[in-house]
Every structure is written in structure tokens, then in C-alpha cells.
Amino acid sequence: MNEAGSILETEKEIVEEFALFDSWDDKYEYIIDMGKKLDPLDPVFKTDENKVRGCQSSVWLAADFQNGKLYYKADSDALIVKGLISMLIRVLSGRTPVEILEAKLDFIREIGMTTHLAQTRSNGLLSMVKQMKNYALAYKIKDPLASKN
Amino acid sequence: MNAALTIPRTLDITAIRQEFPILNREVKGRPLIYLDNAATTQKPQQVIDALVSYYSNYNANIHRGIHTLAEEATASFEQTRDIVQAFIGAPSREEIIFTKGTTESINLVAYCWGRNNISSGDEIIISNMEHHSNFVPWQLLCQEKNAVLKIIPIDDNGELVMEEYEKMLTTRTKLVSIVHVSNALGTVNPVRKIISLAHAVGAVVVVDGAQSAVHLDIDVQEMDCDFFAFSAHKIYGPTGVGVLYGKKALLEAMPPFQSGGEMIKDVSIEKTSFNDLPYKFEAGTPNIADVIAFRSAIRFVLECGKEKIRRHEEELLDYAHQELEKIPGLKIIGKAKEKVSVVSFIIEGAHPQDIGILLDNRGIAVRTGHHCAQPLMDRFCIPGTARVSLAVYNTKYEIDELVKGLHKVVKILSK
Numbered sequence: 001m002n003e004a005g006s007i008l009e010t011e012k013e014i015v016e017e018f019a020l021f022d023s024w025d026d027k028y029e030y031i032i033d034m035g036k037k038l039d040p041l042d043p044v045f046k047t048d049e050n051k052v053r054g055c056q057s058s059v060w061l062a063a064d065f066q067n068g069k070l071y072y073k074a075d076s077d078a079l080i081v082k083g084l085i086s087m088l089i090r091v092l093s094g095r096t097p098v099e100i101l102e103a104k105l106d107f108i109r110e111i112g113m114t115t116h117l118a119q120t121r122s123n124g125l126l127s128m129v130k131q132m133k134n135y136a137l138a139y140k141i142k143d144p145l146a147s148k149n
Numbered sequence: 150m151n152a153a154l155t156i157p158r159t160l161d162i163t164a165i166r167q168e169f170p171i172l173n174r175e176v177k178g179r180p181l182i183y184l185d186n187a188a189t190t191q192k193p194q195q196v197i198d199a200l201v202s203y204y205s206n207y208n209a210n211i212h213r214g215i216h217t218l219a220e221e222a223t224a225s226f227e228q229t230r231d232i233v234q235a236f237i238g239a240p241s242r243e244e245i246i247f248t249k250g251t252t253e254s255i256n257l258v259a260y261c262w263g264r265n266n267i268s269s270g271d272e273i274i275i276s277n278m279e280h281h282s283n284f285v286p287w288q289l290l291c292q293e294k295n296a297v298l299k300i301i302p303i304d305d306n307g308e309l310v311m312e313e314y315e316k317m318l319t320t321r322t323k324l325v326s327i328v329h330v331s332n333a334l335g336t337v338n339p340v341r342k343i344i345s346l347a348h349a350v351g352a353v354v355v356v357d358g359a360q361s362a363v364h365l366d367i368d369v370q371e372m373d374c375d376f377f378a379f380s381a382h383k384i385y386g387p388t389g390v391g392v393l394y395g396k397k398a399l400l401e402a403m404p405p406f407q408s409g410g411e412m413i414k415d416v417s418i419e420k421t422s423f424n425d426l427p428y429k430f431e432a433g434t435p436n437i438a439d440v441i442a443f444r445s446a447i448r449f450v451l452e453c454g455k456e457k458i459r460r461h462e463e464e465l466l467d468y469a470h471q472e473l474e475k476i477p478g479l480k481i482i483g484k485a486k487e488k489v490s491v492v493s494f495i496i497e498g499a500h501p502q503d504i505g506i507l508l509d510n511r512g513i514a515v516r517t518g519h520h521c522a523q524p525l526m527d528r529f530c531i532p533g534t535a536r537v538s539l540a541v542y543n544t545k546y547e548i549d550e551l552v553k554g555l556h557k558v559v560k561i562l563s564k
């Protein structure tokens with residue numbers, strides 16, 4: 001899935017894309033667009049177990065482990081959150097658990113979405129990141145090969 | 150009582166706005182439009198000044214000290230009690246207990262009255278529109294005591310179905326706890342009728358006044374409630390202060406809530422005797438500064454005049470209803486005939502959270518979500534709403550900006 005560059009390179013790409021917009025409305029429209037392009041999540045994954053806690057909207061996150069790499073799938077009933085997840089997936093999906101655990105994800109701050117990190121209780125971006133890293137941690141522990149990466 | 154309390158003043162909203170320093174700030178590069186007043190109101194300068202003045206001039210622990218500062222602080226703290234007593238028409242100052250908020254006030258009743266008066270098979274009645282603060286304590290009490298929790302249903306307009314309530318009342322009904330004004334819908338409940346029906350079967354009634362104390366004239370004697378709970382921070386006052394009013398006979402019969410300093414009369418190794426009302430329920434050092442500043446908040450409300458504030462808010466509420474309904478796909482949740490200050494709505498195809506984020510982007514603060522009333526959201530089969538709630542400093546211009554913002558939001562979300 002991620003034949004593109006490294007985590008940092010993908011983050012840089014996103015930051016550059018956002019630099020094209022002056023207004024917040026445009027930035028949000030772009031986020032929403034990205035969310036709409038997210039691969040649909042099969043309803044079988046929309047279980048309580050896959051629900052990310054701490055979000056005002058419903059967010060489901062599932063992960064698949066193949067050849068030492070994690071692939072995320074997700075959905076939300078709110079458009080902005082869905083867009084934010086799609087960015088996280090773009091950055092983190094197709095990486096090894098170690099890469100995911102080490103990712104600092106500074107791009108979130110750089111594109112001005114810090115408020116979504118602070119308001120954990122209602123937006124849950126932080127909970128999403130945590131959940132993605134939890135998956136990585138779980139697979140790192142399960143798969144000794146992955147931790148040697 | 151303080152003479153300044155009775156001086157009438159015409160409502161000059163522009164001047165009133167100037168008393169609230171926070172209204173000068175910008176959010177996301179635009180002037181703040183604060184429409185989340187049911188969550189907490191902003192504070193006028195005189196409340197902020199009272200806090201600063203207390204800490205700058207007479208900070209001391211109250212009730213026990215004999216030095217000047219302690220005397221001044223005690224006098225000021227106790228003066229708030231007198232003013233609260235007058236504000237809600239309580240017969241005596243001993244019936245005014247300071248807590249940290251509505252939540253604690255209700256929990257105090259559940260703990261001290263409930264545990265001693267509810268037994269297996271007894272019934273407690275609440276409604277489908279309660280805030281979790283007036284829901285969970287009773288649910289827990291019923292679980293603990295094996296008592297029955299009954300829920301008054303509401304209709305599509307967001308009004309209580311009173312016939313159902315009447316049918317629920319039995320000789321086993323020990324307590325009715327009801328919200329006066331719904332924080333999620335704005336519905337004003339007919340508390341007088343609810344109370345007299347409950348009293349007819351010998352039940353005790355708690356009124357959750359968190360939302361009503363700021364908008365309606367409260368006279369606990371006329372209402373005849375047994376307990377009345379509210380929070381200072383929703384009446385332009387500081388956070389961390391609440392009030393529990395209770396009828397003296399009930400309070401006297403109740404055991405203390407917490408124990409420690411302040412609430413005792415005598416402590417010996419064998420036995421502790423408790424202090425008189427209201428101190429029996431105010432263990433430990435209270436929130437002195439915020440209680441003192443709460444007095445300034447009440448003074449602010451009384452100086453404006455509740456009636457005048459209400460008329461202003463009513464006008465805005467009608468205008469908001471009328472303008473919001475013009476937005477395609479928007480549906481107002483809660484259309485009770487008696488309603489104050491709150492408009493809850495959903496927009497077809499738009500998640501409330503998206504609405505909230507995009508409005509915040511334009512400096513407009515609204516609440517989104519379930520408003521701590523999940524059973525109510527379930528009743529309407531929605532995950533949540535966007536909620537606009539008004540205060541004295543809001544203006545028609547702000548409603549216009551909200552409506553403009555929502556049009557833009559709908560455009561963005563429906564692309």
C-alpha cells in the first residue's frame with residue numbers, strides 16, 4: 001500500500017499540500033475530500049471492539065498484519081474525523097510496527113490541526129493515534145521478526 | 150440585604166457586553182461568538198474583581214479565626230448565603246448548603262437522604278430528559294437498595310407526558326427527582342404540578358435547577374420542592390460552587406455527607422456530635438473565594454433584572470428558531486411550548502461534531518454531542534445534536550452570524 005516514501009516524506013507531502021490553502025474552510029474541505037476517498041470499511045469490522053474510545057463521533061479502526069507490515073482500515077460517521085484518519089492511514093499504513101511506534105507525527109501540528117490533538121475528549125485524534133500505535137505494539141510483541149526490524 | 154440589589158437598570162446589551170472581558174477576544178481570527186451558555190456562562194468583571202479582591206485583601210480561613218482577616222472573610226462568605234437565600238426565596242439561611250455544584254448537591258441528597266429512606270421495592274421517579282447528574286445517582290441508589298427506577302416518558306416535542314407520570318405515582322413512590330429546565334432541549338417542566346402530585350402520595354421531590362436558576366424566578370417556598378440544586382457557574386458566577394437548598398426538617402434528619410473539620414460540634418474519643426445546619430454538610434475548608442464571588446454574580450443578575458434578561462433571551466430564542474428553520478435539512482429537537490434559552494438541532498447528512506468544528510472555525514462556540522443526556526438522545530434516536538444556548542450578552546447579530554456560518558457549513562459538508 002505504501003510504495004511512497006518514508007513516514008517523514010509522506011508527512012512532508014501533506015504539509016506541502018496544506019500550504020496551498022489560505023483559508024481554514026478550504027483546509028477542512030480538503031480534509032473532508034480525503035476522508036471521502038478512504039477505502040470503505042467492510043461492515044463486519046464495525047464492531048464494538050474496533051471502536052475508538054474518546055471520540056464524540058463513531059470511529060472504527062481495524063488493522064491487518066502482512067509480511068511484517070501493518071495495514072489500517074477505518075471509518076467514521078463524521079466527515080472531518082474521517083478525513084483526519086485518512087491522513088493518519090496515508091502516513092502510517094504499510095509500515096512496520098517499529099516505524100509506527102517511532103513516528104512523531106509532527107505534521108498534525110504543522111498543518112494547524114493541534115486543536116484536534118488537545119480536544120481529545122470530543123475529537124479523539126489523539127485516541128486514534130494511540131489506538132494505531134497500540135496495534136503496532138501488539139504486533140511488535142507478537143512477531144519477534146518485526147521487532148528486529 | 151444589599152441596597153444595590155434593588156436598583157433597576159435598563160438592559161443596554163452593548164454596555165453589558167463591556168462588562169465581560171472575554172467577549173473582546175478573538176477565536177480563529179474572528180470575534181468570539183459564545184453560544185454555549187448552558188454549559189457555563191462567561192463572568193462579568195465584578196465577579197473577577199471579587200476573586201482578586203478576596204485574595205488581595207482578606208484571604209483567611211473562615212469561621213474559626215478571631216483575627217480581622219478571618220472575621221472579614223467569614224462575614225463575606227456568610228453574606229453570600231443570605232443573598233442566595235433571598236435569590237431562591239428560602240425561608241431560612243440554614244437551609245442553604247454550599248457544595249461544589251449541582252452534581253454534588255444531588256449526590257448529597259442521594260447519599261444522605263436516599264440511603265436512609267429508600268428500601269427494597271421502593272420507587273424513585275425521574276424523567277427521560279435528565280442530565281446524567283440527575284440520572285446516575287438514582288440509578289446507583291436503586292441498584293444498591295433493590296429499588297425501582299421509573300422514567301417519565303417525553304413526547305416528540307420534548308415535553309413530559311404528564312398522564313404517564315400520574316399513573317406512575319403509587320404509595321411506594323418515595324422520591325421524584327426532576328429537571329426544572331432541560332439542558333438539552335430547553336423545555337421548562339411544570340414543577341409545581343409535579344411536586345403537588347408527588348406530595349399527594351407522600352414522596353419527596355428534588356428539583357435540578359442547574360439550568361433554571363439563571364433564567365426563571367425561583368421561589369422554593371411557592372414551588373414547595375423539598376430540595377433544589379443549582380450551580381454558580383451557570384449564573385455568571387465562578388466554577389466550583391453549587392447550592393443545595395433543603396427543607397429544614399429533612400436536612401436535620403439527614404446524617405452528614407462527609408466528615409472532618411467544620412462539621413463537628415464536639416469530638417471526643419468516644420463520640421462526635423455534629424454541628425448545626427448548614428455546617429453539618431460543609432465539612433472542611435469550603436471554596437471561600439468562589440462563594441464570595443458568587444455574590445457578585447447574583448448581584449449582576451439582579452441588577453440586570455431577571456425579567457428583563459428573560460425578555461431579551463426570549464426575543465433571541467424566537468429569532469433563532471425562525472432563522473434556523475430556514476436552513477435546508479435542519480430540524481429542531483425540542484419544541485416545547487414552555488421553553489427557555491436553548492435550541493438543539495440536527496442537520497440532515499451532517500454529523501453534529503462536523504458542525505461544531507466548522508462553526509468553531511468561524512469563532513462560534515456551540516455545544517455538540519449528547520449533552521450528558523444519553524437516554525434523551527436515545528429517545529429521539531439520534532447520537533447527539535448541536536446546541537445553541539443563550540445568555541444576556543448575546544445579540545441578534547450573533548444569531549445572524551451563526552445562521553450565515555451554518556449555511557456555509559451545510560455547503561461544505563454536502564459537497
Ligand SMILES: Cc1ncc(COP(=O)(O)O)c(C=O)c1O
Binds near residue numbers: 250252
Ligand atoms: C440540567 C443539569 N443538571 C445538572 C448539571 C450538572 O451541573 P454541574 O456540572 O455544575 O454539577 C448540569 C450541567 O450541565 C445541567 O445542565
